[in-house]
Amino acid sequence: MTVADRIGQERAALQMINPAPFNAEAPPEALTGDLTPTELHYVRSNFAIPAHDGTLEIGGAVENPLTLTVDDLRAMPTVDRAVTLECAGNGRLDTRPLPTGEPWGSYAVSTARWTGALLHEVLRRARPATGGVDVRFEGADHGAYHLRPVLEETRRDDLTFVRALSLAHAVDPSAEILIAYEMNGEPLWPDHGAPFRLIVPHWYAVASVKWLKRIDVLTEPYTGEFQTGHYMYEWPDRPHKTVDYMRVRARITAPAHASDINAGTCTVRGKAWSGTGPVTRVDVSLTGEGEWLPARLEPPKGPYQWQDWSFDWKATDVGRHTLRARATDAAGNVQPDVPPWNRLGYGNNAIEVLYVDVH
Numbered sequence: 321m322t323v324a325d326r327i328g329q330e331r332a333a334l335q336m337i338n339p340a341p342f343n344a345e346a347p348p349e350a351l352t353g354d355l356t357p358t359e360l361h362y363v364r365s366n367f368a369i370p371a372h373d374g375t376l377e378i379g380g381a382v383e384n385p386l387t388l389t390v391d392d393l394r395a396m397p398t399v400d401r402a403v404t405l406e407c408a409g410n411g412r413l414d415t416r417p418l419p420t421g422e423p424w425g426s427y428a429v430s431t432a433r434w435t436g437a438l439l440h441e442v443l444r445r446a447r448p449a450t451g452g453v454d455v456r457f458e459g460a461d462h463g464a465y466h467l468r469p470v471l472e473e474t475r476r477d478d479l480t481f482v483r484a485l486s487l488a489h490a491v492d493p494s495a496e497i498l499i500a501y502e503m504n505g506e507p508l509w510p511d512h513g514a515p516f517r518l519i520v521p522h523w524y525a526v527a528s529v530k531w532l533k534r535i536d537v538l539t540e541p542y543t544g545e546f547q548t549g550h551y552m553y554e555w556p557d558r559p560h561k562t563v564d565y566m567r568v569r570a571r572i573t574a575p576a577h578a579s580d581i582n583a584g585t586c587t588v589r590g591k592a593w594s595g596t597g598p599v600t601r602v603d604v605s606l607t608g609e610g611e612w613l614p615a616r617l618e619p620p621k622g623p624y625q626w627q628d629w630s631f632d633w634k635a636t637d638v639g640r641h642t643l644r645a646r647a648t649d650a651a652g653n654v655q656p657d658v659p660p661w662n663r664l665g666y667g668n669n670a671i672e673v674l675y676v677d678v679h
């Protein structure tokens with residue numbers, strides 16, 4: 321089988337949003353389990369899958385520059401974490417006016433088990449020099465790109481995908497940022513960043529740089545296109561702000577939208593997650609407005625993964641019913657009813673609404 325055939329097979333079960341660069345949502349069943357099988361994990365790439373020579377350079381303001389291979393990373397202490405990744409553009413299609421950017425529905429979210437070395441241990445070996453501020457992560461992927469701001473939209477013929485984190489975040493052992501080389505127990509697939517990628521728990525997945533090629537410690541704050549141009553909340557009424565933590569959100573996985581169910585007890589189920597603390601409650605509404613009823617919420621199975629919730633609905637009234645689910649996290653964040661509009665359509669965590677017909 322050719323590489324192209326294999327990649328085609330790996331993509332077959334996804335809901336395509338864009339063929340090139342390939343962007344695709346998970347199918348609805350991907351949200352039912354604790355972990356999303358790799359072939360059902362959403363894919364978001366700004367450029368085509370790049371060639372990668374298998375080495376990772378660590379340099380910039382460090383005392384001990386390094387070149388690592390996947391074997392070097394495997395020789396370091398191994399950490400294994402289930403991490404929910406959500407694209408900051410997930411839900412963009414429901415925002416009005418509709419911004420430009422990939423028209424994501426609500427399935428650019430998945431949870432995989434990622435295995436790798438800890439970023440803070442790699443950086444410790446490289447010994448950041450005093451005066452370090454940010455850490456820059458460069459992917460091997462690049463291509464033509466339309467830059468922000470919109471008033472002066474210009475095209476760059478060849479831009480590389482680069483993101484940064486603060487040095488304090490990057491070296492914080494409790495942040496557990498991974499340089500992952502396995503996903504669900506297998507070497508990374510090409511669409512998910514082979515041979516290795518960053519995994520930044522709790523952050524919108526744009527921070528989790530795929531096809532990682534270089535890591536540089538910087539003595540000035542990083543201001544690149546994917547840091548301060550795109551992936552910014554351009555609020556109409558507030559200062560612009562970089563996209564960071566995943567906003568609290570619940571999804572309903574059963575019953576399906578617009579489905580027919582028999583009168584009787586119907587268990588409404590779903591997932592809930594947040595980058596700003598565990599989800600502490602999920603409430604369900606059966607009227608489309610008004611009264612909220614507490615759902616059963618399962619405790620987190622790990623620090624970075626979505627939680628299950630369920631609600632036994634006595635669906636005895638025949639007819640059409642509107643269901644909503646609303647999550648709250650430990651920081652007190654609650655989902656809004658209406659998408660919080662921003663120019664590029666990021667962070668839509670509005671309450672999901674669906675209807676079902678009881679017969």
Ligand SMILES: Nc1nc2c(c(=O)[nH]1)N[C@H]1C(S)=C(S)[C@@H](COP(=O)(O)O)O[C@H]1N2
Nearest residue numbers: 362363364365366407459481525526529530
């Ligand atoms: N090198 C590189 N890394 C990247 C991207 C990219 O375009 N290039 N996209 C980011 C975005 S916006 C998301 S949502 C996640 C998607 O990861 P996945 O395709 O494994 O689901 O990768 C992030 N890492």
Ligand SMILES: [Mo]
Nearest residue numbers: 364407408526
């Ligand atoms: Mo994303």
